Amino acid sequence: DSGVTQTPKHLITATGQRVTLRCSPRSGDLSVYWYQQSLDQGLQFLIQYYNGEERAKGNILERFSAQQFPDLHSELNLSSLELGDSALYFCASSPQGTTGELFFGEGSRLTVL
Amino acid sequence: AQSVAQPEDQVNVAEGNPLTVKCTYSVSGNPYLFWYVQYPNRGLQFLLKYITGDNLVKGSYGFEAEFNKSQTSFHLKKPSALVSDSALYFCAVRRGSSGSARQLTFGSGTQLTVLP
Numbered sequence: 615d616s617g618v619t620q621t622p623k624h625l626i627t628a629t630g631q632r633v634t635l636r637c638s639p640r641s642g643d644l645s646v647y648w649y650q651q652s653l654d655q656g657l658q659f660l661i662q663y664y665n666g667e668e669r670a671k672g673n674i675l676e677r678f679s680a681q682q683f684p685d686l687h688s689e690l691n692l693s694s695l696e697l698g699d700s701a702l703y704f705c706a707s708s709p710q711g712t713t714g715e716l717f718f719g720e721g722s723r724l725t726v727l
Numbered sequence: 728a729q730s731v732a733q734p735e736d737q738v739n740v741a742e743g744n745p746l747t748v749k750c751t752y753s754v755s756g757n758p759y760l761f762w763y764v765q766y767p768n769r770g771l772q773f774l775l776k777y778i779t780g781d782n783l784v785k786g787s788y789g790f791e792a793e794f795n796k797s798q799t800s801f802h803l804k805k806p807s808a809l810v811s812d813s814a815l816y817f818c819a820v821r822r823g824s825s826g827s828a829r830q831l832t833f834g835s836g837t838q839l840t841v842l843p
Contacts, residue, residue: 615769631819647830657817657833670830704770713778714759714821718770 617641618719620705626725632693635722639686639707645669646688647708647716648680652701663688695726729754731834738809739840748803748837750804752817757823760801761831762792765815774816777801778823788812810842815839 617640629631639646648660650673657670663682668703674680677695682688692699706716730753740746752758759778763771775786782794792803801818815838819831 616772618770645829649833656835659830659832662830672830691832706771708829713776714831715773716760716771716829716831717773718763720770 616717616719618705618707618717620703620719621723622722623720624723624725626727628727629695629697631695632691633695633724635690635692635703635705635724636722637688637690637705637707637719638702639688639705640709640717643707643709643717644686645708645710646682646686648688648690649704649706649707649718650701651704651721655701657704660690665695692724695724699727700724700726729820729832731832733816733818733821733834733837735826735837736835737838737840741842742810743807746805746808746812746839747804747839748816748818748839750801750803750834751799752818752820753799754820754822758799758801759821759823760792760794761819762786762790762801762803763817763819765831765836767814769783769838770812771817774803802822810843813839813841 619638644665647662651657660674662670680690702721704721706708732751761776762774779795785791818834
């Protein structure tokens with residue numbers, strides 16, 4: 615158990631809908647990262663937050679957004695969903711003052727029908 | 728920009744034999760290198776990392792990796808494979824001086840199958 619909690623574990627929805635994925639980082643970790651894992655794209659970095667502020671942005675679509683709240687949990691919002699958004703979405707966190715290994719949650723599997 | 732290449736999609740090895748999973752990287756400046764393992768329907772688990780110092784780093788479950796700066800490689804190794812080592816392995820890199828923007832760039836993954 616990495617200490618990173620993601621909900622829901624599985625989500626099935628229809629095209630055009632909007633979903634929210636939630637992540638609670640390990641206790642004391644200030645950074646949260648979101649990754650998308652799909653068969654054709656592999657593991658793609660989406661976005662990073664550090665203590666409530668956006669710190670780095672990767673291949674995140676405009677239809678997707680994220681935020682980190684004062685209690686450090688994070689939410690990834692996916693809107694106007696398309697079939698191609700079906701993937702496993704991972705959240706990871708990292709502690710301060712380390713050389714940067716990330717601790718991953720178990721992921722949220724999104725299926726868009 | 729930084730990138731990682733894992734040239735083999737699949738590696739098969741017999742139980743008890745040594746295993747190697749290959750990784751090469753490209754990054755400006757000093758690299759921080761990582762190996763992760765993913766079991767079916769699970770998240771990624773950290774195995775080991777190279778930051779600086781000894782080129783041979785040891786990690787969890789008997790795995791080790793060798794950093795080779797001239798070849799820009801960071802191959803994962805284990806002297807004697809177990810069936811339970813069968814999983815998907817990812818190599819990852821980031822720039823050492825990236826401050827608090829510590830996102831990792833991952834390779835495409837190598838499926839390791841250890842045959843009994």
